[in-house]
Amino acid sequence: MPAAQDMPATPARSIAFQGQPGAYSHMACLEMFPELVPLPCPTFADAIEAVREGKADRAMIPIDNTLAGRVADVHRLLPTSGLHLTGEHFMRVSHCLLGAPGARLAQVKTALSHVHALGQCHRFMDAHGIRPVIHSDTASAAARVAELRDPAVAAIASRLSADIYGLDVLAEAIEDAEHNTTRFVVMMREPVIPAPDNGLVVTSFLFQVRNVPAALYKALGGFATNGVNMTKLENYLIDGAFTPAVFYAEIEGHPENRAVALAMEELGFFSTDVRILGVYPASPRRQQDPDASAR
Numbered sequence: 001m002p003a004a005q006d007m008p009a010t011p012a013r014s015i016a017f018q019g020q021p022g023a024y025s026h027m028a029c030l031e032m033f034p035e036l037v038p039l040p041c042p043t044f045a046d047a048i049e050a051v052r053e054g055k056a057d058r059a060m061i062p063i064d065n066t067l068a069g070r071v072a073d074v075h076r077l078l079p080t081s082g083l084h085l086t087g088e089h090f091m092r093v094s095h096c097l098l099g100a101p102g103a104r105l106a107q108v109k110t111a112l113s114h115v116h117a118l119g120q121c122h123r124f125m126d127a128h129g130i131r132p133v134i135h136s137d138t139a140s141a142a143a144r145v146a147e148l149r150d151p152a153v154a155a156i157a158s159r160l161s162a163d164i165y166g167l168d169v170l171a172e173a174i175e176d177a178e179h180n181t182t183r184f185v186v187m188m189r190e191p192v193i194p195a196p197d198n199g200l201v202v203t204s205f206l207f208q209v210r211n212v213p214a215a216l217y218k219a220l221g222g223f224a225t226n227g228v229n230m231t232k233l234e235n236y237l238i239d240g241a242f243t244p245a246v247f248y249a250e251i252e253g254h255p256e257n258r259a260v261a262l263a264m265e266e267l268g269f270f271s272t273d274v275r276i277l278g279v280y281p282a283s284p285r286r287q288q289d290p291d292a293s294a295r
Helices: 024-032 044-052 072-080 115-119 122-127 138-148 159-165 215-225 258-269 284-288
Strands: 014-018 037-041 058-065 084-092 096-099 110-113 131-134 153-157 168-171 181-188 201-209 229-236 246-252 271-281
Touching: 014 024, 014 044, 024 037, 024 058, 024 084, 024 159, 024 181, 037 044, 044 058, 044 072, 044 181, 058 072, 072 229, 072 246, 084 284, 096 138, 096 159, 110 115, 110 138, 115 122, 115 131, 115 153, 138 153, 138 159, 153 159, 159 168, 201 215, 201 258, 215 229, 215 258, 258 271
Parallel strands: 014 037, 014 058, 084 271, 110 131, 110 153
Antiparallel strands: 058 181, 084 181, 096 153, 096 168, 201 246, 201 271, 229 246
8 A cells, every 4th residue: 555645645635734844743744644645834824724725634733842842933823723723742853963975974064954953952063063054944954965965064854854855864863852852733624522531631722811910810720629730821922912911721621521611610700712722632642641741
């Protein structure tokens, strides 16, 4: 049977991601949905738009990383995307040093990559006297090295990029931290809500607190008193105003569960514009390692 990427890329069988072939988002698509055809898009907004316009069935979007923190552009796009979160995927990010065919590690003088990837490999580059050069993203850095064919210029990217662009892997697992993990969310046009009694569920939502004293404290009190685990709470400003802030939150539990329903009801007393963005099954990684979502 042919691989998914070798079959016709119809919208119903496509999954959009930001970046070029070989990007870590591309790898996440292959890991979680090997039966779908990855559709590369220049920006996060383009990937979301591809789903909204029916060019792809879903999108794989990185939302945060254990080293780099949240992906700010994504949080800005979530409220207006018009899409629903339907899943999550945790992927261990392992960086490789990729060189032109026949190049040796001792010949490498500079390494091209995304600023975050470069920042995650300081110790390796310092130990080998390699100068970092910022590039737009990891996969395009690999493509550039393939064009140059200069043994002194390498890229920090995925092993998938080495396969796609015909590069040699000069070193593997060169990142400073072993826990370098990116969490992705799956976005679709329609919600796909699991049953409330079918395993661990994550609920993602937005809310804006009322501009009164202790509003946030009171809004969140219901989650504590009802024993609902909140795994993420982040705020950001909208419309150029400093108050009130919009909060993005994630909890473990289904809105139909009594404890969650009571907590959400109390949230509504002290908040405006409470919007559920998605109710979806927790990743097996989250269930195997309860602290994964908090790192």
